[in-house]
Amino acid sequence: MSYAERALRTLSAGNRTLLRAQDEQTLLQDMCRVIVELGGYRMAWVGFAEHDEQRTLRPVAHHGFEEGFFDIAHFTWAEGEGGPTAEAVRTGKRAVAQDVSTLVADHFPIPLTEALSRGYASVAAFPLIIAGEVAGNLTIFAAERDAFDESECALLGEMADDLAFGISTLRMRVRHQQAEETIRHMAYFDALTDLPNRTSLHENLSATIEGAQRENQSLAVLLLKVGRFQEISDTLGYQEGDHLIVEMAARLAHIAGDNKSVARVGEDEFALILPNASAETATRTAHHAMREVCDPVSICGLTMDPHAYIGIALYPGHGNTPDALLRRAKIAAVQAKNTACKYTLYRGTEDRESTRRLALMSDLRRAIDQNELLLYCQPKVVIKSGEVCGAEALVRWQHPQHGMIATGEFIALAEHAGLIMPLTRWVLEAAFRQSYSWYESGMRRPLSVNLSAQDLRDPRLIERITGLFATWAMPPEMMQFELTESALMEDPAGALETLARLKAMGVELFIDDFGTGYSSLSYLQKLPVDSLKIDQSFVMSMLANAGSAIIVRSTVELGHNLGLGVVAEGVESEAVWDRLQTLGCDTAQGHFVGRPIPTAQFNDWEAQSPWSRPAPVIEDRPLN
Template identity: 55%
Template sequence: MGNQAGPASVEDQARKLARVHRALKTLSAGNHTLLHASDEQALLNDMCRIIGESGGYQRAAVGYAEHDQEKTIRWMGTVGTDIRFLESVHLTWSDTPSGRSVAGTAIRTGKPYVGQHILTDPAYAAPAYDPLREAAIKKGVTSVTAFPLRIDGEVIGALVIGAAEPDAFDEEEVQLLSELADDLAYGIANLRIREKHRDAEATIARLAYYDALTGLPNRTFLLERLEESMQEAKQHHHALALLHLYVGRFHEINKVLGYRSGNQLLQELGRRLKLAVKENETLAHAGEAEFALLLPAASAEHAIQRAQRLTTILHDPVAVSGLMVDASVNIGIALFPGHATTPEALLRRANAAMREARPTHDGYAMYTGGQEEQHARRLALMGDLRHAIEHDQLLLYCQPKVDMASRRVCGAEALVRWQHPVHGMILPSDFIPLAEQAGLITPLTDWVLESAFSQSYAWHEAGLDWPLAINLSAHDLRDPDLVERIRGLFSTWGIGPELIQFELTESALMEDPASAMETLTDLKQLGTRLYVDDFGTGYSSLSYLQKLPVDYIKIDQSFVMPMTVSNDSAVIVHSTIELGHNLDMKIVAEGVESQAHWDSLAALGCDVAQGYHIGKPMPTAQFRNWETGWA
């Protein structure tokens, strides 16, 4: 128009200031809305409303860019026009006539599209936009502008604003409204991050209190519920009962048919049990092959009746891998307050009663307190274990680890086995608790350390530099002399720190975090590689995990084995791999039992695999022959 003096220029300036003022009011109200937003859809609706109410604009709409074949714009919120009307026009953000609206252009170009007059704007010249023009004129809209909504560099949609003035949206107003659009995009991104955090917290809660395989509450949940129920029972002066169920054929099925079959068995039994549980009762997967049922107000007679009903429910064979399998479930019963007054003690005594139960004798047993013979046997086994450690009668086994990218052997985990002269091979899950009770953990750890260093030296002398990983317990981490003994072993055998690694369970690390951090730091200074074992089964926070001087995370087999059939487990494994890589750690997957597991983990970028698909635990003397066959 050129520069003009007089009243006309004053009026122009006044109109310009008025437009800037309404944009500032809209920006301020929009920021207030962002501060209180808790839901994405509500935020979009409120922002459109504020643009109309606080800013006095005739129209506001938010559209999201769909990445379908037509590149549709999905309208999320509007003011001043009906959302169904916008949907009926079929606007897109493609580079076609239907995609040249202000919204489509802003999304496609990633820049604001300023429309000075809807009747003369070429974006609305095509006949397809006649309905939009007519609707705008009816609503008193003569100019429309669209601003891209950008999150992490990607345009997710557009904010469209319509005004009554044909010459609206000058440079100052557009600048302020662009800031509003950027703030809205930030608010959307923030709400989505918060939603992801809520999902992550829900996943962590499931990990902490629920079993991934059966979907049932786990042992931790059970103990907490037991504590609550015992307090309530005390207040109301009534008893409660705990039934402990053991699946006798689980380990046999695992050995003969594989872990997947064992998992199928547990899932089917869990399903049957859930159908039999009443609303006020708590059913939990209390251990590998164990279930527990809490009856919050029950007498001995009622508990026996429930045990009888459960044995009937679980009596029918279970279809596993095309076979009908008898689960052989034993049930132990313990009562509060008669048998125990703490959750741990009640669970132990229900477990003790369960071990007395026999399928041929109704399949259940009540705790009686007369397990002296079993106690005596355990004491005898403790003495035998001490003798086995002192006279070097234990066996060193190892289970291989394989680099998934190259399929080359990258080390092994050192494992201890006990071949009892009378009772045969005793599982570590049986004799390690004995060692803990008998104060033999330190001598047992020393035996494993000596044997592993000796074996590593023998391999090194044979030209085989396979690292051996040694498991350390929570007790070991509290041992003030542990690091010095390990330092002495390196000096004695003269092998490099790269040949010895250490694995520590997540639960062991969390038992005494400060002491664990100190021990890990000292071990790391020796030059060794460190693993967090059984990851996902403990309660470590991400802030604590990132501080640990560890090199590898081992995903627990309870998540890996069901990942090919359970989407929840697959999501957990995928998230753990991403988490570890983001923390510059490598990932080891335990429980790789099949080619399907291998393929799934390889697709997710897992670094190292360990499990029966690669190799079972074996005597160290057999490892070289196995490695030759694997290669």
Template identity: 50%
Template sequence: MQSSTRLPSDVEALQRLHRALRTLSASNRALLRAEDEDRLYHEFCRIAVEEGGYRLAWVTRAENDEAKTARAIASAGVDEGYLESVQVSWAEDTPLGRGPTGTAIRTGKPSVMQNIQTDPYATPWLETDLAHRFRSFIALPLHVEGVVIGTITIGAPEADAFSDDEVALLTETADDLSFGIETLRLRARHRAAEETIRQMAYFDALTGLPNRLQLHDQLRAAVDVARGANRPFAVLHLQIGSLREITEALGYRESDLLLQEIAGRLCAIEATGNVARAAEDAFVIVLARGDAEAARDHSQRILAALAAPVQLSGLLLDARATIGVTLYPGHGDEPEALLRRAAIANFRARQTGRRYLFYAGGLDTECTHRLELMGELRRAIEGEELRLFCQPKVEIRSGRVSGVEALVRWDHPRLGLIDPGAFIGLAESAGLITPLTYWVLRAALREGYAWHAAGLAVPLAVNLSPHDLRDPLLLDHVSDALATWGAAPDWVAFEITEGALMDDPIGARDRLVALKKLGVELSIDDFGTGYSSLAYLQKLPIDAIKIDQSFVSGMASSEDSSVIVRSTIDMAHNLGLRVVAEGVETRTIAERLGQLGCEAAQGYYISRPMPVAQYPAWSAAFSWAQ
């Protein structure tokens, strides 16, 4: 039989076993209420000391630093300064790692040091532990998701404090705590995932601003508050004017940086409003307490903040924008109506060159009408509602018809004949301009076939838009149309506006080179409005330029216009190009153009646009001398 100095009495054994039970029971109650991992650690330490009756309880975290430190993250029952004076590691090759804490982390099993005065591995801490009246320790590993993350270390003032039964109970406590930590971490991941989903659903990933979905909720709340308080508020729809061009020229990375800079500037001045990203190039600001005057002042502040260019890729990029404004309740009392009408006002601001514009009631009706026409235009292109018109070009010296420009009119079943100025813009907005161009091309070659059969061998010129030049199937469509009618390349010509060339100079040049290889004639239309350089013109495979009618019609009253026309003709001839003047409305202008050396004229003096069916009769009756 062992002496009483080695083994406690049965009463002492039960008392020690009971403290482990109290610790286990109270810890399980704490686990049920736990919401935070750090608080759970501290609560367990408190329970072990205050309810369990142990001298010391501390939780260590196993660091993965070079020293493999076991760092205290929670404790209870420790005299001030004790933990700071104790260094513990879980490295096997150092004395600091051979105590119960390091051994438990390293092995993943409970480690007991029953008497620090006789245990050789207690040497690094012996003096400190004796000074703080500790005699025995147990360290219990915390297993979380299959990894030992640290330990629970418990100290007792007596030697041989931890019997096998007590070790078993405390091990169960540590296992429960490990399960609780796993549960809390799983909950934290779920919350993080839910927050990520919420961020994705309600916030714009690029700018971090509320997106359109959250904006709608904010507007609904703003309407409810404003209605209850009987006060107005304003909605500002801001659109960046140059984003598409920047994206095409520099790429998405630079345009994203521009958007982030603009979002930052907006947030810097928004003390009372909410900023949201409503579309790729659009932001919305809600002024919760804004009337018309406040909205006007705020719009001016925003535009001033965006006036300074943004420096990206060594370039100064334009951050300017337009703003459309709506007011609650004057312009609507529903979120969608306020947003839609603010966008309509913005669209009109861009059309009219205004920096900001308040919504006007008629704009909504006009926009609805435009949307209706967009839908009907697709049907018109696919059906039998488009009509081919033409306008002749005449050589000024000889009076011979040198060609005609193919034009399109829309014979709307309800609205009658619609000029292109009323629907070409719609076609561009709706992505229908290229199908419309191909319709004109096919109709022109069909008519050209009939004309050639009748002995009227003049080319029909078809206009190409910037969208057409970017279409990878352009050459295929031209080749197919020529093959369909057995047409020679000189049956058709193409006119490209100077502005279309400057939208994408390199791409346009490459596409024109490919078109020229087919043998067709190429002209620059509206010359003088697109700011193309002489060096650029030299690189283009063009045959002629058409001087814009704004300069030609002004020759009769403006010497400046005459100088521009004369200089343009001289420049074109130096480059070996023919010149056509459009907008010729009087004989005086036609004669003046002839004196300046202009080869051909087009305009009302010669003929207004006519249905192609009327051209043969017109051609037979036409006389330049009249």
């Protein structure tokens, strides 16, 4: 068999190895083995070039007649040393010595007599070029002199290129896996405490309930509410409030141990699942928890009693679904505030829709129908230039008797009363009307509207938006749409179709609250979106929490790698702004940029704000 045939057979076997490779180390080792065992070469090894002062070559895989070789060899790619291998790494071109005995002894990694005694008659070294740079070497020894002719070297060089491609592919796969794992972790774990979040607890509790049903067992859910969180946050700042939450999380995790599940289910709330637990067991656990978690906490040099309240709900007596048990445990925690021991079993007396709540539902329906809601907006600013680049539309409700209703409360009312889609219709019509007013006055600021999971299921959504564009005859660049990641994941296929139809109109699309839902990279790549909005919980805690900082940085990199813009929500301070600017984040939104204001005041706000006013970027179009 000719040398070229030997090289061809080695190349073919190497390609099969590349196709089967699952990790980098196995690939390198298997490639060296194939070269020796199937190619008939004496020894093969792979090294990676270090950029240290000595220019070290670090062997990472080898096979063949190498006994003692790697113990006595001095591997370097420095000038004038290292033989053909060093030359290949330095020059990025193959280097061949057809007769090892003729090499300069001082330039070879081991004494020539040692090399010859191992049967190394000739040697060929090939650079491994990854991402345009020489990353290392593939070096092959043959037992014959003049073993590496031009055709054989060409085939072996092709194999080295394939190996470099395989290394690059496996490293990219690892990076993608790490990114997906990061995103999955973001979906199921709280960024501040690294405890399971509400989504994770919901799944765990569902499985625990199913097990209890099968085995005819009871279980308990304890919900602990931190009493002084809001006071500490308002008085000493968010970072100190976060410090309190982290400390309480650590104490609860210690109490829970390995056999119980503890999770952060709200800003100042934790839940603990007790499988196979009776009322007596749950009460005893709550008593123990109160002694442990309420020890004083040192915050800003002050020693404070954190205060806490624990509510207990039992399966099956208080509910047979995760939502029912968590809701009733939360009601019990509120009830516990008025007890001496600060923990109590759910009593049920407050688990009814209050007259005020029912009345508010009716009032909200009337407010939507009679156009009594208010359209606010929150500005967005380009971080690099400080230019105002648009705003997010927000809905507010000024009740004639109760005053300004908290947004979260009336959105929850809308969900319970089936008013989400009518509410969205009101916001769409108000936003288009306001955007047209801005456009007519010469103000070119896109206004973005949030769409919920229910909106995505509305069969008339696209028709309605198309009709609004026809009514107001505005450029599509004046309107943007934001969809939460969790809403997209409720019906991925349906959401993808709706987004595609929206994108066909020429509007910009944003994934809102990114990091709080779970979407795979493969799905994310399919979405015709323009930007990701990092959830404010990560942005607000990024300076104090290393995990949040990593998530923010990773999301910025992920978005840019996918060709997407990245918006940071919850920018509350100049320090956060500066960090985001360092990370290369594109756009900021939050109280540091501007608080929500009535849309009618936006022009005055911008005129008085410290942010710059760029020339309009949206061309005038004739309005028909």
